[in-house]
Amino acid sequence: MTSILKNFPNWPAADRVHAFVTERTGGFSTGKFSSLNLAHHVNDDFSTVERNRDLLQLSVPENLSFQWLNQIHSNIVNVVSVPSPPIKGDSLICRVPGIACCVLTADCLPVFLTNLKGTEIAIIHAGWRGICRGILSKTVNKMCSDPYDLIAWLGPAIGPCHYEVGGDVKDALKKSISAKELWSRIEICFRESSTEGKFFLDLYKTAGAMLKYLGVNKIYGDDHCTFRDREKYFSYRRDGETGRMVSTIFIDPKV
Numbered sequence: 001m002t003s004i005l006k007n008f009p010n011w012p013a014a015d016r017v018h019a020f021v022t023e024r025t026g027g028f029s030t031g032k033f034s035s036l037n038l039a040h041h042v043n044d045d046f047s048t049v050e051r052n053r054d055l056l057q058l059s060v061p062e063n064l065s066f067q068w069l070n071q072i073h074s075n076i077v078n079v080v081s082v083p084s085p086p087i088k089g090d091s092l093i094c095r096v097p098g099i100a101c102c103v104l105t106a107d108c109l110p111v112f113l114t115n116l117k118g119t120e121i122a123i124i125h126a127g128w129r130g131i132c133r134g135i136l137s138k139t140v141n142k143m144c145s146d147p148y149d150l151i152a153w154l155g156p157a158i159g160p161c162h163y164e165v166g167g168d169v170k171d172a173l174k175k176s177i178s179a180k181e182l183w184s185r186i187e188i189c190f191r192e193s194s195t196e197g198k199f200f201l202d203l204y205k206t207a208g209a210m211l212k213y214l215g216v217n218k219i220y221g222d223d224h225c226t227f228r229d230r231e232k233y234f235s236y237r238r239d240g241e242t243g244r245m246v247s248t249i250f251i252d253p254k255v
Contacts, residue, residue: 004036004059005232009153011220014118016097019249021110021155023232027052029243037234037243039104044243056246063253066100067092073129077138090125091139098253102246106234107163107226109203110155110247111136113216115145121249126207128169132176136207140214147215155247158237159225160191160202167197173206185209 005023013019027036028051033044038056040049057066065083069090076089081096092101101123103110108127114120124130124139140147170190177183189206190199204222211219226233234243 004055006059007156007224007232009112009155009220011112011151011153011218013114013151013153014116016118016252016255017114017121017249018252019112019114019153019247021247022056022245024234024243024245025231027055032239032241033243036245038246039244042243043241060100060248060250061253064098064100064250066102066248067094068102069104069125071104071125073125073127073133075130075133075135075138077135077142079142090130090135091122093120093122093139093143094251095120095144097251097255100248100250102248104244104246105155105157105226106236106242106244107158109157109207111139111207111211112153112155112247112249113139113143113150114249115143115149116151118251120145121251123247123249126203128165128173128201128203128206131206131210132172134176136210137214140211140216148217150216151218152211152216152220154204154207154219154221156224156226156229156233156245157203158227158235160189160200160204162225162227162237163201163203164193164195164198165201167199169201170199179213182209182213185213 004026006020029037068086070088077091079093103125111124113122189202226235
């Protein structure tokens, strides 16, 4: 039997809230997808991915159901109360125990949210395109909880020393932000590269600044880099065709 390795948030969530990010080892995939690839859309063998998802299921309470997304770098937020086939969008909100809300990543930022009582959770797939389109604000605004009652954990993503982007990304972010105060916080998340017209973007600080502007002040995480840590994480920027980790959050069905 293979063994799944997971990273767990270092945040003060309620005991009934469970969350984790899988590492890349412990699965059945081979080659570029070695070994715990959990995504069907990356050209890995379908049946092998299903075997990997079976391992994932065995690693959680047996009465837990997984809710997957068809991620499109959008601002589409879904509120789920019963598990269903994959839904189009890039964010899930849930208030029902027993539904594991998932996003798949290999450099993009997974953002975990929960209220302090543990009665409402959310998971966000936050790449730069989704951030530009408002996925963070739309999720926070669609939650029932007051933003000041929310805590966030920023899961493993590409770090600021490896995420080089063009001026078009900086321009797109600037155009998407109408508040000058917020843009002043975001602009410092870009550091000039030695390559003309290029910048290094800190996704962690960008998301953190936006969350704080929305009223979410309790933010944890930001100490990983998927590009740098080849043994632990898949990285699209590093490897091109590759697998995906899953970021999962759920309310304990037994509580």
